[in-house]
Amino acid sequence: xxxxxxxxxxxxxxxxxxxxxxxxxxxxxxxxxxxxxxDPGKGLTSLLLIQSSQREQTSGRLNASLDKSSGRSTxxxxxxxxxxxxxxxxxxxxxxxxxxxxxxxxxxxxxxTP
Amino acid sequence: xxxxxxxxxxxxxxxGTSVKIECRSLDFQATTMFWYRQFPKxxxxxxxxxxxxxxxxxEQGVEKDKFLINHASLTLSTLTVTSAxxxxxxxxxxxxxxxxxxxxxxxxxxxxxx
Numbered sequence: 720x721x722x723x724x725x726x727x728x729x730x731x732x733x734x735x736x737x738x739x740x741x742x743x744x745x746x747x748x749x750x751x752x753x754x755x756x757x758d759p760g761k762g763l764t765s766l767l768l769i770q771s772s773q774r775e776q777t778s779g780r781l782n783a784s785l786d787k788s789s790g791r792s793t794x795x796x797x798x799x800x801x802x803x804x805x806x807x808x809x810x811x812x813x814x815x816x817x818x819x820x821x822x823x824x825x826x827x828x829x830x831x832t833p
Numbered sequence: 834x835x836x837x838x839x840x841x842x843x844x845x846x847x848x849g850t851s852v853k854i855e856c857r858s859l860d861f862q863a864t865t866m867f868w869y870r871q872f873p874k875x876x877x878x879x880x881x882x883x884x885x886x887x888x889x890x891x892e893q894g895v896e897k898d899k900f901l902i903n904h905a906s907l908t909l910s911t912l913t914v915t916s917a918x919x920x921x922x923x924x925x926x927x928x929x930x931x932x933x934x935x936x937x938x939x940x941x942x943x944x945x946x947x
Binding site for chain 1: 837839865867874875876877878879882890924926928930933934935936938939940941943
């Protein structure tokens, strides 16, 4: 059974610092991995999608890496801003799943202070 | 952008009553939709996968008679929490699948059962 763990559970940094968020998983038979952002009491917004054959994806200040063999993904957010304050979730789709179901980690709650 | 409209955004109901949550896909024919619940500071847990015109597929441990899912059209999926109890209080989110990799989430429904 796949287990998805996100560490740390919460993180507070001053504006301008780089953020490093970790996601680990126990079963490497993943189809892809996504990072989402969730604002309080809201739905999810997709940030980056990494296919199982890829090592990383970049979008603006965001960079996500994937190491399937070690069961890890890292989301880097450069030069953090107060608007980056949110909960960040990683989610996996397994190769054995035909419906496209996602398995989520519990998230990292990020606070960026001005 | 992609639009999934979830309604209501919050609802308070009395114990023993039923509550219906609607998820409308406004700009895309949603063949497959997912329903999740989320407890405070916890991950999204998949409840069921609904496919237009067929019965929903429930995850292990989810009571199908309690959480009724209907996906009668390509634009509407509904979740009805029947005979709600305080332990059903949670945040419910729907999501539609778009092609191979895309997902759009609703904004969620905060259900409080008193």
